[in-house]
Amino acid sequence: MxxxxxxxxxxxxxxxxxxxxxxxxxxxxxxxxxxxxxxxxxxxxxxxxxxxxxxxxxxxxxxxxxxxxxxxxxxxxxxxxxxxxxxxxxxxxxxxxxxxxxxxxxxxxxxxxxxxxxxxxxxxxxxxxxxxxxxxxxxxxxxxxxxxxxxxxxxxxxxxxxxxxxxxxxxxxxxxxxxxxxxxxxxxxxxxxxxxxxxxxxxxVQQVKQAGREVEALVVQDIADYFRDEIMEDDVLYLVGPGSTTQGVMDVLGLENTLLGVDLICNATLIASDMSEQSILEHIKDKPVKLLVTAIGGQGHLFGRGNQQLSPDVIRMVGRENILVLATKTKIRELDGRPLLLDTGDTELDQALCGTMTVLTGYNDRILYPVTTL
The missing domain is CATH 3.40.50.10330 (Probable inorganic polyphosphate/atp-NAD kinase; domain 1)
Known part of the structure; x- marks a missing residue:
């Protein structure tokens, strides 16, 4: 049958x-x-x-x-x-x-x-x-x-x-x-x-996305403060992906933020807002660049959900070693042991990104967490 x-x-x-x-x-x-x-x-x-x-x-x-x-x-x-x-x-x-x-x-x-x-x-x-x-x-x-x-x-x-x-x-x-x-x-x-x-x-099968802003406002503030104080380098471009956690970085820097888009900063100055894939590629070509991303609460997707501007070409240009994952421990616990997920649309890239990544979870507080594709 x-x-x-x-x-x-x-x-x-x-x-x-x-x-x-x-x-x-x-x-x-x-x-x-x-x-x-x-x-x-x-x-x-x-x-x-x-x-x-x-x-x-x-x-x-x-x-x-x-x-x-x-x-x-x-x-x-x-x-x-x-x-x-x-x-x-x-x-x-x-x-x-x-x-x-x-x-x-x-x-x-x-x-x-x-x-x-x-x-x-x-x-x-x-x-x-x-x-x-x-x-x-x-x-x-x-x-x-x-x-x-x-x-x-x-x-x-x-x-x-x-x-x-x-x-x-x-x-x-x-x-x-x-x-x-x-x-x-x-x-x-x-x-x-x-x-x-x-x-x-x-x-x-994915979970229903959790709506709303992070309730752990102080933790988000700590993550943002640590990025500003200890991580951010002079003359390096930073792509800031969507999400309330990454928005905390922009708030700490006093910059306008596209909550649901991708922004570009350098030396604590906003360079471009709400960028398309093509605009990103043009701005970062042949320049030192790092990428700030956070996981979608409840689902755990790093790429492929609401941030398609961060295309395979963009991610390759940035490089795995220059991806900075920001997330509160509450958001990680909500995954109930499930790994962070990749769905870039490029199988080879997803496989290259698999493994473990360092996640910044507070002020000078990091964890290693698995990242995979299915």
Whole structure:
């Protein structure tokens, strides 16, 4: 008996990430991202997941909707696939996603596998039944929801376990999304939109992102003070990634901060704000540079969630030895022993970054913590 999977790819998911638009919702944002040189990556991330299923190809039947929403990829990879529908308009829309969900459920799929971000999860939540299992391949800029695997590869591994008949639990997980307009202004307004039934397999499926600022304000202050007093070097560029912990550094230096973007400082002076990938590469080329990042609370992602401007090219230019991880011990404890996670979209880079990293957790207080990809 064949395991039937409904595949939905949002081809514009994550398009605004590397060009610093902090999302891809809306036709106008998509057009702006493309005009800025953004390259669609959702299909490539889906291919990473589907490679895990190639050894099981003879046990799977796919259903898809539109060639650019999965049909073309499945054909190229040699999977058995039936195209349920198509649409005349050039650019995909939320209506395409919702129509695909309805058609796939009516056809009796065992699992809906989708690639996108929180907006795509919302579209699926709008139309899917409570009893239909779904799983997300993380491909968007905003991934607050708990319905996604931690990486595309992990999504493929979970699906492979299901196909092999291994015992995989199902659990309702939150679908959350934020107001992108407020997000671009540095304000987080997250809202719960519903729940989806998701295969739950420990380390492979991410936790719901914890919203809000760090409650340990004094610890954040200590981390920032130590960076200013003991770490910051003259004439070195520092990229400051998103997050409330890194914001503490900017506050201590008295500098304007893009809470949800990437800023550049040198000699305690703000050089550039809310930078795109291309702007970062232009500013740091052939210059001494270090990168300040923090982990997403509850999830533990260092790269690949909300900071796609820090692309593989940027990270390679900075160098592993010049990455400074800042996090309070409370944030680390919330991971409950799980490692910090990498999902840069570049498998070789993820592997090169794996191991342990020093995490600055207070004033002259550091820990070694594992960093990995799945």
């Amino acid at each position: 064949l395991f039937t999977i409904g595949l939905i790819i949002n081809p514009v998911a994550g398009l605004g990430g590397r060009v610093a638009l902090k999302g891809s919702d809306g036709v106008g944002t998509v057009e702006q991202a493309l005009a800025l040189g953004a390259i669609p990556r959702a299909e490539a991330r889906t291919e990473v997941a589907l490679r895990k299923l190639l050894p099981l190809k003879g046990q799977i039947r796919f259903l898809s909707w539109r060639d650019d929403m999965g049909g073309a990829l499945l054909k190229r990879m040699g999977f058995v696939n039936h195209l349920l529908g198509n649409s005349d308009h050039k650019q995909t829309s939320p209506e395409d996603t919702e129509a695909a969900v309805v058609a796939m459920e009516q056809a009796g799929v065992d699992l809906i596998l989708f690639a996108g971000g929180d907006g795509t999860a919302r579209n699926i939540c709008n139309r899917v039944s409570d009893a239909q299992p779904v799983l997300g391949i993380p491909s968007g800029v905003k991934i607050h929801s708990g319905v996604y695997a931690v990486t595309p590869s992990a999504a493929g591994q979970v699906v492979a376990m299901l196909i092999r008949g291994e015992l995989v639990g199902l659990r309702e997980q939150d679908v959350r999304d934020i107001d992108e307009s407020a997000f671009r202004e540095g304000r987080v307004r997250a809202k719960h939109y519903g729940d989806l039934l998701v295969p739950e397999e420990g380390r492979y």
